[in-house]
Amino acid sequence: xxxxDIIQKKREKEILTDEEIRFLLENYQAGxxxxxxxxxxxxxxxxxxxxxxxxxxxxxxxxxxxxxxDFPGVxxxxxxxxxTGGVGDKTTIALAPIFGALGMGTAKLSGKGLGHTGGxxxxxxxxxxxxxxxxKEELVKIVNExxxxxxxxxxxxxxxxxxxxxxxDVTATVSSIPLIxxxxxxxxxxxxxDAIILDVKVGSGxxxxxxxxxxxxxxxxxxxxxxxxxxxxxxxxxxxEPLGNAVGNSLEIVEAVETLKGNGPEDFTYLVEVLGAxxxxxxxxxxxxxxxxxxxKEVIEI
Amino acid sequence: xxxxDIIQKKREKEILTDEEIRFLLENYQAGxxxxxxxxxxxxxxxxxxxxxxxxxxxxxxxxxxxxxxDFPGVxxxxxxxxxTGGVGDKTTIALAPIFGALGMGTAKLSGKGLGHTGGxxxxxxxxxxxxxxxxKEELVKIVNExxxxxxxxxxxxxxxxxxxxxxxDVTATVSSIPLIxxxxxxxxxxxxxDAIILDVKVGSGxxxxxxxxxxxxxxxxxxxxxxxxxxxxxxxxxxxEPLGNAVGNSLEIVEAVETLKGNGPEDFTYLVEVLGAxxxxxxxxxxxxxxxxxxxKEVIEI
Numbered sequence: 001x002x003x004x005d006i007i008q009k010k011r012e013k014e015i016l017t018d019e020e021i022r023f024l025l026e027n028y029q030a031g032x033x034x035x036x037x038x039x040x041x042x043x044x045x046x047x048x049x050x051x052x053x054x055x056x057x058x059x060x061x062x063x064x065x066x067x068x069x070d071f072p073g074v075x076x077x078x079x080x081x082x083x084t085g086g087v088g089d090k091t092t093i094a095l096a097p098i099f100g101a102l103g104m105g106t107a108k109l110s111g112k113g114l115g116h117t118g119g120x121x122x123x124x125x126x127x128x129x130x131x132x133x134x135x136k137e138e139l140v141k142i143v144n145e146x147x148x149x150x151x152x153x154x155x156x157x158x159x160x161x162x163x164x165x166x167x168x169d170v171t172a173t174v175s176s177i178p179l180i181x182x183x184x185x186x187x188x189x190x191x192x193x194d195a196i197i198l199d200v201k202v203g204s205g206x207x208x209x210x211x212x213x214x215x216x217x218x219x220x221x222x223x224x225x226x227x228x229x230x231x232x233x234x235x236x237x238x239x240x241e242p243l244g245n246a247v248g249n250s251l252e253i254v255e256a257v258e259t260l261k262g263n264g265p266e267d268f269t270y271l272v273e274v275l276g277a278x279x280x281x282x283x284x285x286x287x288x289x290x291x292x293x294x295x296x297k298e299v300i301e302i
Numbered sequence: 303x304x305x306x307d308i309i310q311k312k313r314e315k316e317i318l319t320d321e322e323i324r325f326l327l328e329n330y331q332a333g334x335x336x337x338x339x340x341x342x343x344x345x346x347x348x349x350x351x352x353x354x355x356x357x358x359x360x361x362x363x364x365x366x367x368x369x370x371x372d373f374p375g376v377x378x379x380x381x382x383x384x385x386t387g388g389v390g391d392k393t394t395i396a397l398a399p400i401f402g403a404l405g406m407g408t409a410k411l412s413g414k415g416l417g418h419t420g421g422x423x424x425x426x427x428x429x430x431x432x433x434x435x436x437x438k439e440e441l442v443k444i445v446n447e448x449x450x451x452x453x454x455x456x457x458x459x460x461x462x463x464x465x466x467x468x469x470x471d472v473t474a475t476v477s478s479i480p481l482i483x484x485x486x487x488x489x490x491x492x493x494x495x496d497a498i499i500l501d502v503k504v505g506s507g508x509x510x511x512x513x514x515x516x517x518x519x520x521x522x523x524x525x526x527x528x529x530x531x532x533x534x535x536x537x538x539x540x541x542x543e544p545l546g547n548a549v550g551n552s553l554e555i556v557e558a559v560e561t562l563k564g565n566g567p568e569d570f571t572y573l574v575e576v577l578g579a580x581x582x583x584x585x586x587x588x589x590x591x592x593x594x595x596x597x598x599k600e601v602i603e604i
Contacts, residue, residue: 003472004471004472004473004474005474007473007474008474011345011348011474034337034338035336035337035338035341036336036337036338036340036341036469036472036473037341037472037473038338039337039338039339039341039342039345039473040341040342040344040345040473040474040475042342043313043341043342043345043346043349044345044474046313047345047349167338169306170305170306170338170339171306171309171338171339171341171342172306172307172309172310172313172342172346173342
């Protein structure tokens with residue numbers, strides 16, 4: 001098997017075999033394939049995409065590049081809620097306690113240093129003394145104890161994504177839908193929560209500026225989740241304006257807490273209610289969004 | 303200026319400025335741009351092509367990466383006849399003496415070690431003791447003395463092509479029409495013959511298998527020659543079967559010599575006549591192909 005033939009197949013839009021995809025990525029991770037071959041492969045993927053089956057094996061190989069996280073001792077229904085990010089997006093900070101109040105749990109990797117928006121980790125770390133762990137063992141321990149645990153990106157979880165992303169960043173291959181989907185989903189699938197809720201932001205303040213592209217990304221990630229037999233739902237939500245009123249790490253913590261007290265801005269409160277309702281639907285506690293929203297309102301308005 | 307922005311522009315099929323193309327290639331030659339960025343750029347070019355103006359600057363920068371060859375002391379009309387190659391193609395070996403007999407000259411770089419077909423240099427070197435020089439000074443001296451000189455690819459002429467070709471070879475970006483055109487033409491344009499005759503082979507035994515692609519390549523090279531104000535003609539000739547009867551370095555030398563004596567195979571003799579006629583038209587000695595062919599026949603049938 002020659003790497004150049006795999007690149008050429010992708011260039012000609014022929015479908016790669018599972019073996020070819022694994023050969024390419026595993027040898028890249030092992031340092032046996034030079035960056036320049038992966039760079040031209042990635043640009044060919046940018047133009048020709050990947051089928052769901054190709055993308056499944058691609059993502060599987062990404063996950064297999066590191067360790068995965070299970071929660072065998074946890075009975076609570078664990079949610080991994082992920083947003084593609086936007087200005088003022090402090091959703092996880094409000095949602096994790098709501099999931100807890102609704103009898104569910106949260107277990108997920110959270111982002112840090114995501115450009116101008118900041119990640120959930122950055123926001124929490126604006127609280128003096130608040131420290132996140134990047135240790136799998138600690139995450140499992142915390143989720144076991146409390147039902148709610150977040151951890152930062154660890155080098156041991158999908159390490160290939162880090163290597164690949166660094167290359168995409170300098171070769172103009174970041175904005176490829178299958179590559180974005182695989183990058184996000186590999187990190188969701190490496191953590192074995194019971195359900196995944198994806199919140200794809202779309203609009204002038206989001207990474208995805210237009211609805212068509214955002215819809216494609218959402219569909220691709222949803223299909224990928226389904227290909228891995230995961231309980232998944234995907235929403236498209238507006239990001240033409242900042243979410244809520246507060247922007248800035250510590251201000252966003254305050255606004256999330258105020259939202260939990262029932263004093264949140266309308267747009268942010270509604271988003272939190274809908275995402276909470278989706279979790280209840282995935283768990284099987286409620287049948288409709290309306291019913292779910294009522295349940296979330298009850299825990300907020302105590 | 304950032305390389306990643308140049309790659310992205312090409313990916314989006316926006317037209318690159320002269321400065322961007324020069325910045326990319328000059329810094330690549332200087333070792334300032336890594337192979338992986340050029341690899342993704344080349345794949346983007348594979349998909350999105352280049353405009354004539356882009357390709358002109360791209361080729362100009364290639365030429366400027368090394369030295370060029372002039373023949374200020376030569377009065378003869380100098381031809382650079384180039385074939386894209388095929389099995390049994392010994393055309394230069396017969397044509398160079400014919401150009402001489404017709405009062406013209408030959409000055410060109412010739413190929414060596416071109417896969418299974420062999421290059422003109424390989425064929426000549428099957429003559430015991432025959433040795434080619436890769437020196438510009440020696441080529442100029444020989445052309446000054448005899449009117450006919452060939453030289454092998456020297457590292458000093460278009461050195462960037464060698465570096466770029468090595469990268470294309472392992473990144474599945476060889477078969478891009480503008481990149482092929484630029485690779486061939488940069489080496490033609492670096493040598494200042496009075497006219498260029500391109501013989502683009504098309505068919506099962508040629509690099510270009512189908513007529514549409516071959517026609518595109520021919521047109522692209524012709525446009526490039528014209529963009530540099532060169533006297534150029536481009537022909538498409540059939541390569542579904544080996545040219546002539548002899549295949550193999552020394553056998554092909556014999557067949558070329560026999561053709562000069564009027565004993566050549568019909569297909570090869572006709573090709574030589576037509577190419578000779580094209581040279582006479584470019585020089586302005588004749589007006590029509592028929593007239594030119596008659597003149598070539600005369601020198602063969604002495």
